[in-house]
Amino acid sequence: MLAATLALGALAGSAIATPSLTSPVDAMNLFSKRISSGCSTSGSASCHNTTKQTDLCCFESPGGLLLQTQFWDTDPSTGPSNSWTIHGLWPDNCDGTFTENCDSSRDYTDIADLLTNQGASDTLSYMKEFWVDINGQNEQFWEHEWSTHGTCYSTLKTSCLPSGSAKGAEAVAFFQTVVKLFKTLPTYEWLADAGITPDSSKTYTLTTLTNALKSASGVTPALNCDGSSLNAIEWYFNLKGSVIDGDFVAIDAPSKGSCGSSGIKYPPKSGGTSTTTSGGSSPTGGSGSLPSKGTIHASTTGGLLTGGTWSVQTLATYTFSGTSSSFTMSTSKGNCGVSSGQLTCGSGVSATKFSAVTSGSNLLLAVSGSTSFSSDATPSGTTQETVFTGTSHSKSYTLQIVSS
Numbered sequence: 001m002l003a004a005t006l007a008l009g010a011l012a013g014s015a016i017a018t019p020s021l022t023s024p025v026d027a028m029n030l031f032s033k034r035i036s037s038g039c040s041t042s043g044s045a046s047c048h049n050t051t052k053q054t055d056l057c058c059f060e061s062p063g064g065l066l067l068q069t070q071f072w073d074t075d076p077s078t079g080p081s082n083s084w085t086i087h088g089l090w091p092d093n094c095d096g097t098f099t100e101n102c103d104s105s106r107d108y109t110d111i112a113d114l115l116t117n118q119g120a121s122d123t124l125s126y127m128k129e130f131w132v133d134i135n136g137q138n139e140q141f142w143e144h145e146w147s148t149h150g151t152c153y154s155t156l157k158t159s160c161l162p163s164g165s166a167k168g169a170e171a172v173a174f175f176q177t178v179v180k181l182f183k184t185l186p187t188y189e190w191l192a193d194a195g196i197t198p199d200s201s202k203t204y205t206l207t208t209l210t211n212a213l214k215s216a217s218g219v220t221p222a223l224n225c226d227g228s229s230l231n232a233i234e235w236y237f238n239l240k241g242s243v244i245d246g247d248f249v250a251i252d253a254p255s256k257g258s259c260g261s262s263g264i265k266y267p268p269k270s271g272g273t274s275t276t277t278s279g280g281s282s283p284t285g286g287s288g289s290l291p292s293k294g295t296i297h298a299s300t301t302g303g304l305l306t307g308g309t310w311s312v313q314t315l316a317t318y319t320f321s322g323t324s325s326s327f328t329m330s331t332s333k334g335n336c337g338v339s340s341g342q343l344t345c346g347s348g349v350s351a352t353k354f355s356a357v358t359s360g361s362n363l364l365l366a367v368s369g370s371t372s373f374s375s376d377a378t379p380s381g382t383t384q385e386t387v388f389t390g391t392s393h394s395k396s397y398t399l400q401i402v403s404s
Contacts, residue, residue, distance in 0.1 A: 037242035045238040047094035057160035063091025077269035086131040088145040102152040111142040155242035190216035198268035222257035291403035308345040309384035365399040
């Protein structure tokens with residue numbers, strides 16, 4: 001399938017896949033922009049043009065085959081014990097070749113300060129947990145990914161930036177886009193939803209793994225192995241418009257990666273903390289005991305109201321019935337349940353079985369073992385935001401149960 005999508009000049013009338021993986025991913029809605037490209041996203045996607053493109057500030061070329069690469073590091077482990085971590089976002093050429101280190105004059109250093117000084121401290125905080133180096137050299141890792149790959153994007157050249165942009169603004173936009181794109185690709189969660197979780201002895205076929213991921217995302221990624229152990233994944237995209245605020249269109253990987261057809265191990269990480277947990281881990285004693293009544297606080301701000309919505313107003317009192325490994329909850333409005341990935345509480349709502357997972361001294365709400373929740377925006381004032389399970393919406397957080 002992908003051979004057709006990569007061939008320039010032979011694509012007139014061909015359709016680009018629009019799978020269930022939030023495709024195209026609208027990067028404009030994924031983060032609060034500091035700069036705008038001013039580019040349209042209604043034209044051809046990269047690698048799909050039938051005529052020569054001259055405005056390479058708004059058309060990614062020659063690196064129009066974009067890879068969002070993720071690590072599964074186990075020894076030593078990096079990042080949360082049940083989340084993959086970011087490697088980078090690479091601009092391969094449409095034929096699969098690539099160039100690197102394209103502009104040494106923009107090999108920025110001290111990425112952390114660059115992000116902080118340009119108002120992207122939230123992106124930096126996320127990177128410190130999910131974009132981490134196996135040897136603990138995070139700053140050098142981020143500098144490498146920008147200088148090696150980021151400088152090669154045609155749409156991120158300084159001549160493409162709005163007048164008056166701060167020095168390094170294009171690098172800030174790059175890191176913001178990578179983080180937000182990564183949040184739409186919950187590899188661990190998608191595998192766990194198919195019953196595939198890290199294990200010291202189980203093995204899988206390549207077909208089992210790719211089918212699970214395609215079922216969840218709509219596209220087939222490339223899986224890479226270190227020996228027989230799964231350790232990296234590549235999600236492929238074409239791009240409409242600019243890396244700054246364009247549409248990322250998910251496509252099938254052009255090759256299957258380095259893993260063999262069978263006997264693939266998915267080993268657990270050695271130590272580390274958890275942000276999502278599969279298998280229904282249950283807390284024991286102390287702060288991990290499930291209260292009979294309590295409030296539910298979001299990890300970023302505010303918490304849940306009686307209808308199950310996220311707000312910064314006075315939080316509702318929830319009643320919990322059962323044990324930490326399996327319980328129902330309700331408010332004055334009625335039972336709480338999850339339907340089509342959305343949390344609601346009210347009359348006529350079918351009660352969902354929830355679980356609670358300890359994370360340090362916190363007791364986190366979980367659905368099907370996952371403590372990840374997200375919304376389309378952060379609430380303020382009297383606004384309320386719908387709560388969704390997983391991380392497919394732009395604002396991700398966890399929900400802490402606090403005894404009344």
